[in-house]
Amino acid sequence: MSKAVILQCQQLTKRYDQGDLNVEVLKGVDLTIHAGQRVAIMGASGSGKSTLLHLLGGLEKPTSGSVILDGYHLNKIGSSRLSRLRNQSLGFIYQFHHLLGEFTMLENVAMPLLIGKQPIKQAQQQAMELLKRVGLGHRIEHKPGELSGGERQRAAVARALINKPKCVLADEPTGNLDSKTADQIYRLMLELNQELQVSFLVVTHDPDLAGRMDHVLHMEDGLIV
Ligand SMILES: Nc1ncnc2c1ncn2[C@@H]1O[C@H](COP(=O)(O)OP(=O)(O)O)[C@@H](O)[C@H]1O
Numbered sequence: 001m002s003k004a005v006i007l008q009c010q011q012l013t014k015r016y017d018q019g020d021l022n023v024e025v026l027k028g029v030d031l032t033i034h035a036g037q038r039v040a041i042m043g044a045s046g047s048g049k050s051t052l053l054h055l056l057g058g059l060e061k062p063t064s065g066s067v068i069l070d071g072y073h074l075n076k077i078g079s080s081r082l083s084r085l086r087n088q089s090l091g092f093i094y095q096f097h098h099l100l101g102e103f104t105m106l107e108n109v110a111m112p113l114l115i116g117k118q119p120i121k122q123a124q125q126q127a128m129e130l131l132k133r134v135g136l137g138h139r140i141e142h143k144p145g146e147l148s149g150g151e152r153q154r155a156a157v158a159r160a161l162i163n164k165p166k167c168v169l170a171d172e173p174t175g176n177l178d179s180k181t182a183d184q185i186y187r188l189m190l191e192l193n194q195e196l197q198v199s200f201l202v203v204t205h206d207p208d209l210a211g212r213m214d215h216v217l218h219m220e221d222g223l224i225v
């Protein structure tokens with residue numbers, strides 16, 4: 001039996017126009033991610049990987065083509081509906097953790113729930129459980145600056161998953177870590193993928209890490225080859 005399609009794009013193109021200079025970054029990308037699937041994207045720097053993730057995450061609009069998230073055409077819904085859909089259905093992990101320095105780990109991880117208007121007690125309870133799950137139960141009152149790079153990235157994984165999203169989009173999530181720590185983050189992502197049946201789309205330069213996913217896609221000059 002085939003699993004539900006969570007995220008899909010069809011003939012996706014993106015062009016940046018700067019005066020006479022047109023940069024065609026994506027040239028017609030087709031991609032389908034099913035429930036619980038783990039997909040890696042590899043490719044040279046500048047091939048369009050981050051741009052693709054931005055478009056899939058509804059952070060930027062395509063020049064042409066469509067993105068369908070959980071059954072909704074992103075270019076056919078209004079911006080407040082889009083924000084809500086993004087908040088409910090997607091998690092994001094970046095190369096740099098993007099945790100807020102002024103807030104504790106508990107507050108950082110609870111943030112997407114608070115943005116989604118959950119009561120604070122309930123949000124903190126869930127954040128606490130997930131922080132324990134990623135091995136940071138003893139760190140909840142600390143601020144990001146007091147943790148190691150690996151700990152911060154584990155917290156970023158927790159934050160991406162706190163909304164029980166359908167799919168996590170990760171852009172070089174271990175690019176800033178040593179190989180042992182990167183390995184731990186990958187293992188954690190794969191465990192959570194199994195436990196929660198969350199799909200993962202992960203950009204990485206490491207063939208070893210990519211090889212642990214279900215599929216490896218290669219981007220070259222704005223196309224998946
Ligand atoms: N806002 C922008 N304006 C113009 N060009 C851009 C913009 N964002 C990205 N690009 C260009 O798009 C290409 C692909 O970038 P990117 O998606 O970041 O590649 P990757 O993540 O694979 O390294 C690069 O040539 C980059 O310079």
Ligand SMILES: [Mg+2]
Pocket residue numbers: 049050051171
């Ligand atoms: Mg990039």
